[in-house]
Amino acid sequence: MQFQPIQILGRTITPSKVNQIIQQASAASWGTHLKEWKFKDVRYSSYFYSKGDLIPTQLWHLLKRIHVDKDWPEGTTLEQFDEEIRQTITNPESIIFVYGYYRTSPPRLQWGFYDIETGIAVVYDEEANLIVTVFKPVEGMQFFQLYQVNPIQIPTKLFF
Amino acid sequence: MNTKELEKLVSKYEGYILSMGELGIEAVELLSVRDKIENYLTKVYDVIPIHILAEIMRLDLIFKEEFEIFRKEFSQEEVAHFQKSVRKSATHWWWHLLMAHWREEIGLGTTGFTDNL
Numbered sequence: 001m002q003f004q005p006i007q008i009l010g011r012t013i014t015p016s017k018v019n020q021i022i023q024q025a026s027a028a029s030w031g032t033h034l035k036e037w038k039f040k041d042v043r044y045s046s047y048f049y050s051k052g053d054l055i056p057t058q059l060w061h062l063l064k065r066i067h068v069d070k071d072w073p074e075g076t077t078l079e080q081f082d083e084e085i086r087q088t089i090t091n092p093e094s095i096i097f098v099y100g101y102y103r104t105s106p107p108r109l110q111w112g113f114y115d116i117e118t119g120i121a122v123v124y125d126e127e128a129n130l131i132v133t134v135f136k137p138v139e140g141m142q143f144f145q146l147y148q149v150n151p152i153q154i155p156t157k158l159f160f
Numbered sequence: 161m162n163t164k165e166l167e168k169l170v171s172k173y174e175g176y177i178l179s180m181g182e183l184g185i186e187a188v189e190l191l192s193v194r195d196k197i198e199n200y201l202t203k204v205y206d207v208i209p210i211h212i213l214a215e216i217m218r219l220d221l222i223f224k225e226e227f228e229i230f231r232k233e234f235s236q237e238e239v240a241h242f243q244k245s246v247r248k249s250a251t252h253w254w255w256h257l258l259m260a261h262w263r264e265e266i267g268l269g270t271t272g273f274t275d276n277l
Contacts, residue, residue, distance in 0.1 A: 035182075038178045039178060068172065070172075102238055103235045123185055133184065133185060138195075139192045143192070146246065
C-alpha cells in the first residue's frame with residue numbers, strides 16, 4: 001500500500017514533507033516573547049517566580065506543567081524537557097496529525113505529535129517554525145483527533 | 161476513587177481558568193478537564209472530600225462569570241466542528257454555553273442547539 005499525497009489548506013503532504021517537518025520541528029525553538037506567571041510562587045534553579053512575573057515562554061510552560069498541571073516531576077530541567085519534546089517528535093511510534101488552526105485568517109498549518117506511551121503532545125506551527133505548546137492532554141490523542149478541525153492522521157507506518 | 165487524581169484535575173482546571181484569554185490551542189483542554197472532573201462528580205460524588213467540592217464550585221463560578229473571555233478564544237470554524245463532532249453539549253453546561261453563545265452570535269438563536277447532536 002502506498003502513501004497517497006494529502007491536500008490540506010492548499011498544501012500537499014507527501015512522505016518527504018512529513019520527514020522535513022519532523023526534522024524542522026525537532027530543531028524548532030519556542031517563541032521569544034515573555035508570558036505572565038499567574039499561579040502560585042515557584043522556584044527554578046536559584047530563581048523564584050511570583051504572580052505577575054514575566055517568564056520566557058519555554059520556562060513558563062515547563063513550570064506550569066510541573067507545578068500546576070503536575071504532569072512533570074519537580075526538578076525537571078529545561079534540558080530534560082527539551083529532550084522529551086525532541087523524542088516525542090522523532091519517535092517513529094508517535095502519532096502525527098496535521099490540521100488547520102482556524103484562529104488566524106487565513107488558517108495556519110499546525111502539526112501535532114502524540115506519544116501514546118508518555119502521553120506527551122507537542123504542537124508545532126510550521127509557518128512560524130515554533131513549538132506552540134507541550135502538554136499531556138487529559139483525553140490523550142483525542143485532543144487532535146476529535147477537537148481539531150478536520151485533522152489528518154499521517155499514516156507514518158507506511159513510510160517509516 | 162483516587163483523590164490525588166481528582167486534585168490534579170482541579171489544579172489543572174484552576175490553571176486554565178487563571179489563563180483564560182490566552183489559552184490558544186489549549187482552550188479546548190479546559191473543557192476536557194472539566195469533563196473529566198464531571199466523571200468523578202457523577203460516579204463518586206458522595207466520597208469526594210468537601211474541600212475539593214468547594215474548590216470545584218468556586219472555579220465553576222469564575223468560569224461562568226468570565227465565560228465571555230473564554231468563548232472568544234474560539235473561531236466559528238472550531239465551534240461548528242464541536243457542534244458536529246462533540247456529543248457532550250446536551251448534558252454539560254460548559255459545552256452548552258459555548259454552542260449556545262455562538263449560535264446566538266450568528267443569529268440562529270439559542271433554541272434547538274442540540275439539533276445536530
